[in-house]
Amino acid sequence: MLRKLAGIIYDMVEKHVDMDKTIQRIKRGYTCTDADARTKCRGVYVERISMILVVVLASVVLAVLLWGRTALRPETVVIDRPGYGGDKGTKTLETEVDGQKKQVNVDVLPIEYDESELEDVFDLGFTEIEEIYLGENESADCIQSDLDLPERLDDTGLDVAWISSDQDVVTSTGKLLKSDEGDAELVKLTAVLSYGEHSAEREYNIRVTGRVLDAGEKAEKAISDFVKNTQMENRASGRIELPSEIEGYSIEDTAGGSGAIPVIFLGIISAVCIWMGARAKLSKQEKERKQQLMIDYPELVDRLILYLGAGVTIRGSFVRMVQNDDESALMKELRYTLNEIQAGIPEGEAYYNMGHRINIPVYMKLMSMLSQNVSKGTKDIMIMMAGEEQAALQTRKELARKKGEEAGTRLLFPMIVLLGVVMVIVVLPAVMSF
Incomplete structure (x- = not known):
């Protein structure tokens, strides 16, 4: 089917393109008559056109699939939030203000524990600390090596601060400074777990009323506040769907397009390379x-x-x-x-x-x-x-x-490779001797 279509395309192209030079090149590359050279020229280019049609067809099908996937994607914008204790991220959304597209950067907050869960979470954190803080020591009654004092518990997303009652004996990082001479000393280690605003020290956020915002800044603030409040209301949710319109502003996700245009572009480049390959082969x-x-x-x-x-x-x-x-x-x-x-x-x-x-x-x-x-x-x-x-x-x-x-x-390249091998054989023993 494609080969027949390629033959039709070649016949159409041949009427407008001078193939005499190509035919002469074929005659110089093969011993044949003018008729045989013309037939062979047709066969070569029909084969190339068939390959081009396959590439173009595959590119179009893939582009349509990608475009369809984008078109069928729900209009709601989805935010994937980091896990407990993760870092705050940023996501770029797009809205329309006065008929013009405007990008809005909103904060993406990590998943948070509910206040009612924090007591149990802290218990889990201390349990994890008790399992690892001794390091290689067999018991707390006989400390003979450095302690393993973590600064963060990844499983629970908790931060850990250590306080040593005697920094000259054991530092807050768990390094053992006392030698084995003299009497044993008692040192009290204090672990302070913190999660967000819940810790031994507390901080308060303040809200400042500033200058009057223009239309763009109002849109950015409205969308940012809405996204932040939505995340705060759904602390334990890993994915949050945003409406297509926030405070009268339509929003779109700028991350990742359909990819149809790059596929079409690559298909065109491949077709050109295949066509040029026919000339290169004859040459x-x-x-x-x-x-x-x-x-x-x-x-x-x-x-x-x-x-x-x-x-x-x-x-x-x-x-x-x-x-x-x-x-x-x-x-x-x-x-x-x-x-x-x-x-x-x-x-x-x-x-x-x-x-x-x-x-x-x-x-x-x-x-x-x-x-x-x-x-x-x-x-x-x-x-x-x-x-x-x-x-x-x-x-x-x-x-x-x-x-x-x-x-x-x-032979120049093999000689260079052999020279490299000889250099490795000569230099490697000298390097390993240090």
């Missing part, structure tokens, strides 16, 4: 084919000189070269050229076509020379081929040098 194949043809060029010249020196015609030389089962790019080009000649194309024109099909300067020069020899019967073809042989030998040397340089570059 890579063209480059590899060109390298192989350059490697085979010196051998082609040597064999041509050998056959021509033995009195064999150029066409006969090509026939003898393609008799083996070699499927290299050069052999395919030679077979293609022989097929053109058998199909009725003049021999000189077939050689000329081969040079321009390969589109490499040395091949274009050689094929033009062979074409001229067939058309005009040049007598000094062997002298010209001898000069071409010298050029081919130089080309072979340059290719060998280039391959050597590339090999050296590829």
Whole structure:
């Protein structure tokens, strides 16, 4: 289904986009006729368009699901509060004042105990302290190591303050200062548990009437006070749902959108990458084919000189070269050229076509020379081929040098890795000896 749709899209695009350059690149990457190259071009891009359609379709479906999830989400705003004794947080809400969006930061208070529960909570806190405060000491009658005096009880959310009657013996942090010389001393440790305003010391909050608030500040205060009062009224509730409108101000949760737009954007980026990947693949194949043809060029010249020196015609030389089962790019080009000649194309024109099909300067020069020899019967073809042989030998040397340089570059990274390993072997014993 998608492949058929991709074919329709390609046919529509092909009418408005010049594919001749792509077809020529395919012919340089593969040995084929114009019709085969056009068919192969269509197959390559239909496959790519199919992949693009899959990515775009998946992106749209995911975006719709995310948008639907956001649309179906209840209009009430939910606040997730920290546990008992947790830190006060902040949540950003959005309201509309005079037709303009305004963000309001409200305090998110932790869950609180009811006053009637505090006595039992403090009992639990002291029970927990009695289980751990001795630390590694076996009993309170024989203290020989530091005490474990916690400053906070996470399970109950209580803060702990310690008071030592003798700081020279045991500090309020539980550190043991007295040595084992002399008589044992009695030290009284006092643990003070506190939770919010309920502790040995109390503090009072005051409310200050200040300057007249503008519309935005009134909205912020109204929403903040409402959220705070709601949390105070529901001290033990972990989640609080807020109405969609507070004191005449509509509120929205600014945390987390649907995520549909980023998904669509990523889908478009992926589609572009897939489309560009088709061109990159053709370029890579063209480059590899060109390298192989350059490697085979010196051998082609040597064999041509050998056959021509033995009195064999150029066409006969090509026939003898393609008799083996070699499927290299050069052999395919030679077979293609022989097929053109058998199909009725003049021999000189077939050689000329081969040079321009390969589109490499040395091949274009050689094929033009062979074409001229067939058309005009040049007598000094062997002298010209001898000069071409010298050029081919130089080309072979340059290719060998280039391959050597590339090999050296590829070996650079393994050498760096080995150097790092050697450095670790040399330095690690010295570091461990300290």
